[in-house]
Amino acid sequence: MAEYTAYFKGEWMxxxxxxxxPMDRGFTVGDVVFDVARTFNGKSFRMEDxxxxxxxxxxxxxxxxxxxxxxxxxxxxxxxxxxxxxxxxVGDFTITQFVTRGPGSSSRSAGPPAVCxxxxxxxxxxxxxxxxxxxxxxxxxxxxxxxxxxxxKVKNYSRMNFNLADLEAADVDPEAWPILTDADGSLTEGxxxxxxxxxxxxxxxPGDRNILQGVSRGMVFDLARQLNIPLVEEDLxxxxxxxxxxxxxSGTSPCILxxxxxxxxxxGDGRPxxxxxxxxxxxxxxxxxxxxxxxxxxxxx
Numbered sequence: 001m002a003e004y005t006a007y008f009k010g011e012w013m014x015x016x017x018x019x020x021x022p023m024d025r026g027f028t029v030g031d032v033v034f035d036v037a038r039t040f041n042g043k044s045f046r047m048e049d050x051x052x053x054x055x056x057x058x059x060x061x062x063x064x065x066x067x068x069x070x071x072x073x074x075x076x077x078x079x080x081x082x083x084x085x086x087x088x089x090v091g092d093f094t095i096t097q098f099v100t101r102g103p104g105s106s107s108r109s110a111g112p113p114a115v116c117x118x119x120x121x122x123x124x125x126x127x128x129x130x131x132x133x134x135x136x137x138x139x140x141x142x143x144x145x146x147x148x149x150x151x152x153k154v155k156n157y158s159r160m161n162f163n164l165a166d167l168e169a170a171d172v173d174p175e176a177w178p179i180l181t182d183a184d185g186s187l188t189e190g191x192x193x194x195x196x197x198x199x200x201x202x203x204x205x206p207g208d209r210n211i212l213q214g215v216s217r218g219m220v221f222d223l224a225r226q227l228n229i230p231l232v233e234e235d236l237x238x239x240x241x242x243x244x245x246x247x248x249x250s251g252t253s254p255c256i257l258x259x260x261x262x263x264x265x266x267x268g269d270g271r272p273x274x275x276x277x278x279x280x281x282x283x284x285x286x287x288x289x290x291x292x293x294x295x296x297x298x299x300x301x
Contacts, residue, residue, distance in 0.1 A: 002089065005082045006118040007075050012082070015118055025110050026100025030158035033057040034098035037076070037215070038122060038252050040287040042087050044080055044095060047073060049215045054097055057154045065099045065115050072097060075117050083119045090121035091298035094253060098157070121298075127254045128299035131280070131292045134260025134272050135249065137190075138169035138176040139238050144188040144210055152189070152211050162191040173264065177249065179241075182210045187236045189214075193251035196220065197244035197267075198275050203231040204240065216250040223282045229275060238263075246273030255291050256280050 006015040026032030035054040037047050055069045065072070076095055087093060097117045104110025127135070142165040144152055161180070169178035179195055180188045188210045189195055194217040196205045203224055205217070224231040241247060245268045247259035256279050258272035284291045 002086045004086065004119055005079065006116060007079055008116045009114055018116060018118070020100070020114060021103045023103040024100050024114055025102065025104060025107065026098070026114060026157070030156065031061075031063075031107060031110070032098055032100040032157045033061055033063065033155055034096060034157060035155055036097075036252050037095045039080060039087075039092045039095070041289055042080065042084055042092065044077060045287060046215050046219070047076055047095070049218065050095075051076065051097070053155065053213065053215065054099075057156065058099060060151065060154050061101075061156070063099055063101050063113055065113055067115065072117070079117050079119055091124065091294055092122050093119040094122055095119050122253050124253075124295045124298045125300050127257055128292075128295035130254075130257055131272070131295060134258040134267075134270070136173050136176040137179045137241075137247070137249075137259050137262040138172045139179045139181065139187075139241070139263055140165040140168045142168055142178075142180065144180045144182050146183055147210055153208065153213050155212060159191070166191055173261075177259075179262065181238075185237060186210075187238070187241060190249055190251075193249040193254075193257070194220075195241075196248050196250065197236065197241050198246035198248075198273060199240070199244050201230065201275070203229055203275065204236060204244075205231070205233055206236055207233040214250060216252055216255060219283065220250050220256065220279060223279050223286075227278055227282060229278070241267070244268065246276055248272075248276045248279075254295070255283050 004015045006018050008018045020027050035050045037050040051069050051073045100114040102111040102113045142161050165178035169176040178191050182188050187206050194214040241262055242265050247267045249257045258276045260270050
């Protein structure tokens with residue numbers, strides 16, 4: 001495998017040399033926040049939005065990374081450039097920033113923080129074939145964290161519920177992607193992606209009280225406005241998803257991924273619908289490349 005260059009604790013080094021202190025609170029208690037962007041044809045997409053979200057997370061959990069948002073942005077762009085010679089083999093990159101609180105027995109005295117910025121190949125193999133046939137979903141018994149315990153708008157690595165939801169979904173359908181709910185049974189999000197459905201030509205999605213404010217979710221909002229497709233944020237129950245005409249996920253790597261089946265029930269006619277196709281085409285036009293074609297070209301497990 002190619003050796004990618006990463007930024008870690010103020011230095012540039014091969015990613016294989018990035019080592020987390022086993023006493024770092026990011027490892028011991030999940031005291032770490034992160035963000036993930038991607039490139040299109042080697043150019044970062046909405047990186048400023050990702051960095052702003054990262055710094056909102058940092059502010060909320062009270063970690064000082066020792067870098068300004070502008071410095072983090074510049075480092076993130078530099079890591080893309082330092083690895084660009086490796087991009088032709090993989091298509092495009094994800095760019096991940098993570099910041100731990102650092103080693104210490106107490107969050108009050110821990111430090112210094114560990115800051116890392118790295119790239120990796122986009123995992124096209126997970127979703128490339130699903131653009132044609134649609135992903136499967138399972139609404140899990142495992143819930144989203146209640147906002148009173150840990151606000152899902154903070155992008156963090158404390159995600160045992162996501163792990164359990166993923167395993168639970170596979171028990172029902174080995175190909176399924178989990179869909180979580182809140183304590184009231186309303187739909188929230190997936191394990192790293194937002195959830196949308198379409199009813200009578202209207203795009204519907206959960207409000208942002210109990211979900212991550214996805215950057216890709218924001219792109220869907222922007223494209224819907226450009227295409228004059230109505231979009232509403234509202235409480236949604238499993239009933240709304242089961243009876244929808246279309247459904248889709250939004251996330252950094254796939255951008256928009258159609259959903260054809262949930263809990264073994266077909267959504268609409270069981271095939272990606274026209275609004276999903278419109279959104280994918282508009283996104284591809286925005287970034288100057290065919291998102292689906294690239295995923296199929298670099299479809300490697």
